[in-house]
Amino acid sequence: MKSLSLMSAGLLLSLAACGPSDPPVAPPETESETAAELDTALHDDIENGRAIVVENCTSCHAVGPDGESPRTDAPPLRYALSGLSAEALSDNFREGIHVGAVDMPDFDFGPRGTASVVAYIQSIQEAPPAETE
Numbered sequence: 001m002k003s004l005s006l007m008s009a010g011l012l013l014s015l016a017a018c019g020p021s022d023p024p025v026a027p028p029e030t031e032s033e034t035a036a037e038l039d040t041a042l043h044d045d046i047e048n049g050r051a052i053v054v055e056n057c058t059s060c061h062a063v064g065p066d067g068e069s070p071r072t073d074a075p076p077l078r079y080a081l082s083g084l085s086a087e088a089l090s091d092n093f094r095e096g097i098h099v100g101a102v103d104m105p106d107f108d109f110g111p112r113g114t115a116s117v118v119a120y121i122q123s124i125q126e127a128p129p130a131e132t133e
């Protein structure tokens with residue numbers, strides 16, 4: 001979401017800069033560099049989280065942007081935050097509070113790993129279909 005709106009802001013800027021009488025628009029160097037660094041850090045977290053999730057969760061959950069879970073009682077992770085906040089989920093993982101079904105293993109990814117897993121899960125969230133509760 002954030003990077004999308006940054007991208008469209010950038011697009012608007014460059015479109016505006018194309019006007020024949022407009023002077024070249026100097027980009028706000030410091031701000032855009034900071035935003036780019038943040039974006040890169042978030043991107044790294046999401047990639048890291050994707051790797052952890054693919055390795056640990058695929059046997060039960062659908063972990064990508066589509067598909068059904070191998071275990072029908074495990075929600076696809078792209079719906080997992082519809083009834084649970086990202087904060088609650090990361091607290092649960094971080095504090096070792098059990099998440100999910102009785103036979104879902106307990107995980108300890110450490111603070112960085114937990115942040116990554118939650119960032120990845122957030123990045124794939126979508127509203128569950130109406131017929132799913």
Ligand code: HEC
Nearest residue numbers: 056057059060073074075080084099100101103104105107
């Ligand atoms: C052995 C199978 C299994 C594995 C492996 C597994 N899960 Fe689950 N998980 C489940 C099941 C089954 C449920 C549904 C539990 C329920 O609704 O009571 C669930 C539920 C969840 C929920 C929803 C919890 C809630 O309170 O709404 C989340 C989030 C979740 N799992 C994340 C993960 C993540 C992230 C991983 C990998 C790190 C993972 N699970 C690995 C079986 C599994």
